[in-house]
Amino acid sequence: MTATFEELGLAPAILQSLRDAKLETPTPIQAQAIPLAMQGRDVLGLAQTGTGKTLAFGLPLIDALMAQPGKPAPKCAKSLILAPTRELINQIADSLRGLTAGTKVRVVTVVGGQSINKQIERMSRGCDILVATPGRLIDLMDRRAVDLSSARHLVLDEADQMLDMGFIHALRRIAPKLGTPRQTMLFSATMPKQMEELASAYLSDPVRVQVSPPGKAADKVEQSIHFLDKADKPAKLREILSADPGALTLVFGRTKHGSEKLMKGLVADGFNAASIHGNKSQGQRDRAIKAFRDGSVNILVATDVAARGIDIPGVAYVVNYELPEVADNYVHRIGRTARAGREGEAIALCSPEEADLFRQIEKVLKTEIPVASGTAPTGPGEKRGRRGGGGGGGQRRGQGGGGGRPQGAKPAGRKPQDDAKPANVHGKPNRLKRQRTRQRAA
Structure with missing residues (x-):
């Protein structure tokens, strides 16, 4: 297994952010998923909760965006991360902002329960990473405040819970609006049967990364x-x-x-x-x-x-x-x-x-x-x-x-x-x- 983040080939600015955060050794899910994601592969990641799935998709995503020239166009997002709850959205965004400080990568959140007008204003300048709950994202799409046509990266975090909460219908409206070809990564701690159908529908020739049996509780x-x-x-x-x-x-x-x-x-x-x-x-x-x-x-x-x-x-x-x-x-x-x-x-x-x-x-x-x-x-x-x-x-x-x-x-x-x-x-x-x-x- 990879011993350090340096061996993964991440950009120097990302490695410095990791050092500032005192993160030196990748977790098993990170060590396995990051190199595959950096190759542009679609990834189906399965790991018990608390094992570092956010950085497993976040680090290669940031690395890819830093290598892309130009700023995002108004109302446009270069990548989209969907998650089922406001708390998880905020957690993901906080982690990514800590790693993108001092870089050109801009992270914007879109969730329910907050002023939609403020979110529309933030999206008017465009962003590199849009982290959103499906329902509020559709609200902004209906108002033509978000354009996903230039998004070439899609991440579905805790996708099994999105299935449980009925977000599959929202996903069917959102996914076709993204640009193609695109890279899709799906991460979860459990693998119910419906997840296989979800993966086959939205992932192209995915590589499966599993570091613990689905549904297994954290060892400690x-x-x-x-x-x-x-x-x-x-x-x-x-x-x-x-x-x-x-x-x-x-x-x-x-x-x-x-x-x-x-x-x-x-x-x-x-x-x-x-x-x-x-x-x-x-x-x-x-x-x-x-x-x-x-x-x-x-x-x-x-x-x-x-x-x-x-x-x-x-x-x-x-x-x-x-x-x-x-x-x-x-x-x-x-x-x-x-x-x-x-x-x-x-x-x-x-x-x-x-x-x-x-x-x-x-x-x-x-x-x-x-x-x-x-x-x-x-x-x-x-x-x-x-x-x-x-x-x-x-x-x-x-x-x-x-x-x-x-x-x-x-x-x-x-x-x-x-x-x-x-x-x-x-x-x-x-x-x-x-x-x-x-x-x-x-």
Whole structure:
């Protein structure tokens, strides 16, 4: 495998930007995809979340654009990156701007929830890289504010989620407007069957780059699951959060209303929490993520809008308060922790009503999630469920041995910080807490 970015043949200005960002060694997906993309090949990239897919397509794209003469024409974009959520768009754009500082390459974002008139004004000057959500891009195309005819590069990031969210219809309107011939790159962490159809429709003789099995969770994520009644989830969540009160924790709910209600309940109980979901304005979502990133808020409650749009290396825990309706999203959710080589923990709460979702998740993972407490539901052909508790595997932060309210847990209305016991059934300190203690001591 390539040892350094210098060996990939990238432009000197890009290499300097990488050095300034203290990035020296490409990740496996970057080492394999970048040389192929720089040859002009269409690329189908598959890698688990948090492995550096943005630079895998971003670096060769910037390199190609820097070599092209001339400025973009008004309203025109030389390349297009499509992604499903505003958060992911902003994350991609921030990464690319950090690498293009001081160069002629201009990056523009187009997303919903922001002033369309300002976006039209920015596009009036043209851009080298347009990073957009499909819906807002079509709005600008309908107003003749964007011309894609000179775009010779198309990137589809997290394309499987775009399929889940129904963006395939938008893609069918957008893709024919791009110039030809063009290079197309498609990147994702999972590979559902519809993705094969998408790849065959929009990629020409693609080379497939896969550095981990599709649907595989990040290696350094320590997973566990608690089986309990739905009514006991609030107490269990508070127990989990109280066990390491200063840690950055991402809590996933299933619905916008439910996530907002959960966040308000946590705030009422004295926790430092914020929320992001589809009912929040872009400004509210940006402020919540900024507060979470800088640590002024340490608990962020989110729907799947954040499953792929948050790249914060310091997230120590992901709690699936409710399991996702789409099993693949579990992989993306827990991929918000253990990023950039760090370790992390993913804790799931599963009620009897979610038994089928749990089985679908394990099927996608192709492995069993360690049971921290309660009894795994039985399914067709199963003799009995797995049990957790006692010395069961996967128990770290929120301990408990039964399927009902865990021993010592408090009603949802009480503040748990005063008497929470972050005990470990193994009699050992929490691994992540030891790590943070060492970091503070240093």
